[in-house]
Amino acid sequence: MNFRPSWWLAAVAAAALVACGGNDPYVPGSGSTQGAPTTKGSFTAVVSFGDSLSDVGTYAPATSLTQNGQAPYFGGRFSTNSATATVWVENLATQLGLLVTPAEVGFAGTSVKCPAAASPALASTCTGYGQGGARITDPSGIGKAGGALTVPVKTQIANHLARFGSFKSSDLVLLLAGDNDIFVQMGLFAATAAQVQADAAAGRITPDQAQLALFQAQSTAQGAMKLAALELAGYVKDQIIAKGATYVAVLLTLDPAITPSGNALPADARGVESALADTFNLWLREGLTGQPVKLIDPNVLLRDALATPSKYGLVNVTHPTCDADKIKLITGGRVSDGSSLFCNATPGVVFNGMRTGADANTWLFADGVHPTTGGHRMLSNYIAEQLKSFGWI
C-alpha cells in the first residue's frame, strides 16, 4: 500500500490553489506618478493655473480707488494687499529670476487679456491664469454673478495654448484648483441636508431614511468632485503634457475644512467638506497615476503650520487679519463678507482693511480661506523645497 501519491497530489493541489490566491482588487488612488524630469530646468516662465489662491491680480479693477476700474487699486490679490505684497506664484517666479503677470484682468463684463503685453518686453509674462472663483471645468464659478470672471482651469489652459501655441520645456507649469468646486458642492449638499433635517424633524421621514438621504447627498457631492478631479487630470495629460510641457507640478487641493471658514461650520458639515477635498485628491492622484508630473500636497504644510505655528514664524493661525466691517465701509457697502480681495494692509492709509492688531506676516489667514502675505511666503517656500527635492530648481 503506497500512501505517497495522494500526499504528493494534495501538495500539488495546494500549490495550485496558492498560485490562484491573491487576485487583489485594484485600489484607485494607490498608485503614483511616474517619469517626471529629475534634472534642473532652465525656466523662462512660470505658468500657473488655478483659482484665487494663485490669482496674481485678475480682479484689481474691482478695487479701484477711484471706483472707475482704473488704477490705483487698493486690492486685487486674495491676500493682505500692499504695494509689495505678493502671492506664492509670484514668489516662486522671483526666486527663479522671472516675472509672472495676470493672463487676464477685469471685472463685471470687461476684461483685457495679457495687459502686460502693452509693453512688448513683458508680452511673455502674462502666464498667471489663476482667477478667484474659478472651477475646474464649469464656467459658473464662485462670485460670477457679482462680476468675477471665473474662467475655469479648462479654459485657462486653452487660453494659454491660444496665445502661446504650446507649452515649452522651459515652462514651470503649476496647477492648484478644486476648492471652488468643493464650495459649490458644499452649497448643494447643505441645501439638501437642510431639507432632510427639516423632513426628519417634522417626522416626514424616519431617522434612518434621513441618514440615508444625507449619505446619498454626500455621495452625489463626492461624485461631482471625482468628476472634476478626473477632468483636471485629463487636462493635465491631454492639454498640458501632450502639448509640450515637461515640468508640471500639480498641487492637491487644500482642505477648506481646516481654514477659518471650515472652523465656522458645524462638525458634521466640516467632515463632509474634508471628505470632498479628500475625494477630489484621491481621484486627482488616480487620474495622474503613471503620468510624468509631480504631485505636491500643500495640506501637509497647512496641517503642520496649524499644529506648530512657531515653526513658521506664525503667531495666529485661527483668525482672519482682514476686518469685514472695515472692508464694508471701504467698499461703500458692496463687500460684506470680508473678502481679502479688498483687504489692504498698508499701515496708515484710509483704505487699510486690517483688523486692529493683526499682522500680515505673522498671522496665517487673510480671510476665511486665503493666506496672508506671510502665509503665501510660507506656501512658496514649501513649494520651492518640493521643487528642489525633485531636482527641478
Added chain:
Amino acid sequence: MKPILHAWPALVLALGSAAAQAQDNVAKFGVTRYDTHSKTSGIAGIGIPPGADASTGDATTWLLTYERMVTPQIGVELVAGKPPKITAQATGSVAFLGEVMSAHSVSPTVLVNWHFGAPGALLRPYVGAGINYTKFTGVRSNYPWQVGLSDSVGPAVQAGLDVNLSGAWVLWASVAMVKVKSDLVAVGATVLQTTIDFRPRVYSAGVGYRF
C-alpha cells in the same frame, strides 16, 4: 483561476490511476448550510463615518463530493457545489445602508480524510484537513459601487460520519470549518475598503454511493 482549472483534471486522473481497490471511490451529494460568523476590519473610506461595518449572511446550497480511498483509512476528497449566494448587510454607523452587496462564493476544497473503523462497518466517523480556495463571482451592490473581492486560500477542517447502508449506499453528515478571508474594495464616488474574515461553519448531510 487558470492553475486550478488545470489542476482538477490532473488530480482526478492521477487519483484514478492509483492502485485500484474494491469500492475505493465515493461520490456524495448533499444539502449544505453555510453559516458565516464574519468579522471585518471595519469599513474605511473617505466620507465613511467611524464605526462603519458589515456582516455577512448565511446561505443554503447543495454540494457534490468525490473521495478517492487510497488506503482503507485514508481518502482524498474534493468538495464542490453550487456556489452559495452570500449577502452583506451594513452595520454599525452605516446600518442605515441596509443590504449593500451580494456575491456567489465558488469554493472548491481538497481534504485528506482519516476514516475510523473498518471498511464495511455500519458507522464510520471521519476527520479531515485540507485546503480551500474561494473565489467570489457575480458580485453585485445595491449602491453604485463596483465591488472587487480578492480570492481566498485557507485551511479547512472537517468531521463527519458515514452510515453504510446495504449495498453501496451511504448516508453521511459533516461539519466543516474553513478559513475564508477576502480583501474587499468598493469603488464609487469614493473608495471603500475592508477585509472580511467570513469564518464559515459548514453543516452538510446527504447520501453517497461507493463504486
